[in-house]
Amino acid sequence: MSTAATASIETLLDLDSLLTPEDLELRTMVRQFGEQRLRPHIADWFEAGEVPVRELASDLGKLGLLGMHLEGYGCGGSTASAYGLVCQELEAVDSGLRSLVSVQGSLAMFAIYRWGSEEQRESWLPRMAAGEAIGCFGLTEPDFGSNPGGMRTTARRDGSDWILNGSKMWITNGSVADVAIVWARADDGVLGFLVPTDTPGFSARDMTHKLSLRASVTSELHLDDVRLPADAQLPEAQGLKAPLSCLSEARFGIVFGSVGAARDCLQSAVDYVGTREVFDKPLAGYQLTQAKIADMAVELAKAQLLALHLGRLKDEGKIRPEQVSVGKLNNVREAIKIARQCRTLLGANGITLEYPVLRHANNLESVLTYEGTSEVHQLVIGEALTGVSAFR
The missing domain is CATH 1.20.140.10 (Butyryl-CoA Dehydrogenase, subunit A, domain 3)
Structure with a gap:
């Protein structure tokens, strides 16, 4: 005997009853964006190993999804739960698309928001929230993933400037970023730096032949005597x-x-x-x-x-x-x-x-x-x- 289905994956335990009307409205909006703007192209992006990051960042910025859980500076100040639901809907299309939002908002923007100066926040966060500037987060190194404390990238003083040398690997958005948050070892411990990607000595190349996260830009960063002014340092960041x-x-x-x-x-x-x-x-x-x-x-x-x-x-x-x-x-x-x-x-x-x-x-x-x-x-x-x- 056959019967009509009485429950779906999402209604089996009525989990929507745990969400607020605002949560449900946001989820619907992002799901529609995913179905209409992203899903029709995702298989082609994955197969080609290419994704229009800047175009998508602009679209995501207009929806208010970049750094949405941060307060001020053009950010929405949403709840963590609301941000989580956005991540859920984006990853339902592809993990690479969620990674774009995560790296922009929870790594690069959060680093500036939590550990940067007021001048750094005002300079970068509004543009990043709008998708006009893209950030990446340079922590992982070729020989140091799970043990970031072993990093070999160095920062040394030269007068009032800093000189950075080293490399970072598996960096999402690295070759398309406008600014890199780079972590380096100095005499007084691990420090963070804002590195505009047009700074002389900074370079990034795409990592290819991936079998995973193909709809995401993954890069290797190189820093060869990158000279930064003193105010490039994230002043509140000290240690791991x-x-x-x-x-x-x-x-x-x-x-x-x-x-x-x-x-x-x-x-x-x-x-x-x-x-x-x-x-x-x-x-x-x-x-x-x-x-x-x-x-x-x-x-x-x-x-x-x-x-x-x-x-x-x-x-x-x-x-x-x-x-x-x-x-x-x-x-x-x-x-x-x-x-x-x-x-x-x-x-x-x-x-x-x-x-x-x-x-x-x-x-x-x-x-x-x-x-x-x-x-x-x-x-x-x-x-x-x-x-x-x-x-x-």
Whole structure:
């Protein structure tokens, strides 16, 4: 006996009842933008390994999505939960598009907002919020990802100026950025600098041959005797606490964003099995298919609830770094499992760009290890529970 579906992926647990009318309105707006402006092109961008970053930044700026959770300077001052929902809708289209917004707002803009001077904030943030200026965040180095404390990029004094030398790797938006937030080791510890990308000695090149995050610009930065004035230094940033605080901001967006990717995969799979006939009946009519869909829907709902809970904690100013690690570890891990399982339901069709599931799975392979690998987040959580650091 067949019956009409009584629930969808999003109504199964009525999670929309946990959102405010403003949240729902914003989510609808961003979802429509994604469907109309982004989704028609994303497969081509992914296949070509090219994405019109400046054009998209302008569009995103007009919607008020860049640095939307910051106060003043042309930023919207939204709740953390609202920002999370935006990340969710953008990553439902592609992780690379969420990365564009995350790097701009939660890494580059947040670094200036939290650790910069008033003059730096006034000079850069309004333009970055409007999408007129693009930023990148130079922390990771060729030999130092999970251990940023080992960085070899240096900053030394020369009179009142600073001279920077070194390289950074896996930098989103690096070759299209107008300003790079560069972290370097000086005599008195790790410092942050605003580096306009037209400064002599600064160069960036695209990293190619990627199998993941292809709809995102990934770059390698080189600094060869880059001379900066004293006021290029982020005056409030001293030590690794500053860049790590920025990473925590970006990780929060991933907690929500990964849910969007998983939701898109599951919705695609549900739609597909309802129309694909196997042995003279829809694939949806088999118990193994329904068991897979049910298990994925349960994990997706749990991930969504975790994201919303962390959003509320952040809005209340109570969130702790290990809690963000719980969200990033769980939600990305479950999202990639869902993407892979959905691929099995689509069979051979699942490996094409006609459907989003393997594209999402490939992207999530990067999301799984950037902004802290799963192992790093396990150690963060382990230290919080035991009081013993196991990083060394």
